[in-house]
Amino acid sequence: MSQALLEVKDASVEFNVQGGSVRALDGVSLNVYPGETVAVVGESGCGKTTLARSVLGLQGLAGGHIVLTGEEVKGTPRRLAERVGMVWQDPYASLNPKWKVGRSVLEAMNLSGKKGDAGAIFKEVGLDPRFVDRYPHQLSGGQRQRVAIGRALALKPPLVICDEPTAALDLSIRAQILNLLKDIQKANGCSFLYISHDLTTVRFLADRVAVMYMGRIVEQGPTEEIFSSPRHPYTAALLESAPSLEKLMHLPEPPVGEVPDPKTRFVGCRFASRCPNAEDLCRSQDPGATVEGDRITFCHFPVKSS
Numbered sequence: 001m002s003q004a005l006l007e008v009k010d011a012s013v014e015f016n017v018q019g020g021s022v023r024a025l026d027g028v029s030l031n032v033y034p035g036e037t038v039a040v041v042g043e044s045g046c047g048k049t050t051l052a053r054s055v056l057g058l059q060g061l062a063g064g065h066i067v068l069t070g071e072e073v074k075g076t077p078r079r080l081a082e083r084v085g086m087v088w089q090d091p092y093a094s095l096n097p098k099w100k101v102g103r104s105v106l107e108a109m110n111l112s113g114k115k116g117d118a119g120a121i122f123k124e125v126g127l128d129p130r131f132v133d134r135y136p137h138q139l140s141g142g143q144r145q146r147v148a149i150g151r152a153l154a155l156k157p158p159l160v161i162c163d164e165p166t167a168a169l170d171l172s173i174r175a176q177i178l179n180l181l182k183d184i185q186k187a188n189g190c191s192f193l194y195i196s197h198d199l200t201t202v203r204f205l206a207d208r209v210a211v212m213y214m215g216r217i218v219e220q221g222p223t224e225e226i227f228s229s230p231r232h233p234y235t236a237a238l239l240e241s242a243p244s245l246e247k248l249m250h251l252p253e254p255p256v257g258e259v260p261d262p263k264t265r266f267v268g269c270r271f272a273s274r275c276p277n278a279e280d281l282c283r284s285q286d287p288g289a290t291v292e293g294d295r296i297t298f299c300h301f302p303v304k305s306s
């Protein structure tokens with residue numbers, strides 16, 4: 001396999017909160033290789049955005065390492081915008097409301113002393129180049145997200161992180177943005193770290209999937225294998241609760257059990273209190289990695305293939 005573009009090794013992040021601390025990342029290891037899309041999925045609060053912020057150097061690690069294009073990410077990393085672009089859920093958050101969007105798109109280039117052509121970038125992301133003179137409020141939500149994508153891509157970084165890039169958009173616009181991301185990858189050959197709750201979009205975009213639960217990756221592997229035969233009971237539960245055409249006719253199933261308090265210090269598997277397969281061993285011993293080809297699962301009693 002080629003050299004990883006992004007290597008996250010045993011990364012831990014801890015936040016002090018009232019009444020204790022939360023391990024938002026607790027020994028996360030994940031690689032992203034050139035040209036691939038890796039999705040990170042999991043419920044709200046499992047640590048997805050913390051992982052993105054750590055890769056961008058916005059969040060310090062309590063332990064572990066993050067290596068991006070061969071250089072460790074630490075403090076305020078040098079020339080980071082040339083190495084990684086970021087698309088956030090809310091394009092308003094990344095666009096200055098007082099600037100014409102053409103200026104926002106070129107900001108990273110200007111900061112690194114490069115000359116850019118905002119109109120050409122607009123064309124690449126499917127926008128009319130004449131829009132460069134508009135302000136964010138003069139564009140639709142989908143158009144603003146295209147601007148934000150253009151901004152992340154202006155320096156052609158080899159890695160682009162997208163944190164729920166379609167969550168704030170109308171359903172009809174989501175598919176257009178996902179198709180745009182696919183087209184960009186085909187044209188630029190960049191890698192995506194794609195963060196989402198939405199398993200349908202993950203299946204559409206991702207080559208590999210990492211499933212997170214309470215600060216840990218519990219399972220990772222090729223997308224189709226994870227979707228067709230999940231090994232971790234948590235992945236199986238996530239897939240089970242995902243809306244599908246057939247299920248839209250019925251009320252959603254309530255999730256199994258309660259999500260534990262994130263301040264909990266776990267002895268065994270952190271999914272044990274909600275897991276249908278849990279036995280005493282799960283409550284007393286942290287499961288190690290089971291590796292099968294490209295798949296890694298952390299579970300004492302994985303789901304058997306059907």
Ligand SMILES: Nc1ncnc2c1ncn2[C@@H]1O[C@H](COP(=O)(O)OP(=O)(O)OP(=O)(O)O)[C@@H](O)[C@H]1O
Nearest residue numbers: 015017022024043044045046047048049050051262
């Ligand atoms: N700045 C912070 N201070 C204290 N706790 C934080 C901070 N940022 C995140 N956390 C906590 O860390 C955990 C992980 O949060 P994070 O935002 O990374 O989750 P997420 O998977 O992105 O969730 P969502 O799907 O809702 O965006 C949560 O328990 C959260 O409350």
Ligand SMILES: [Mg+2]
Nearest residue numbers: 048049050163
């Ligand atoms: Mg988040």
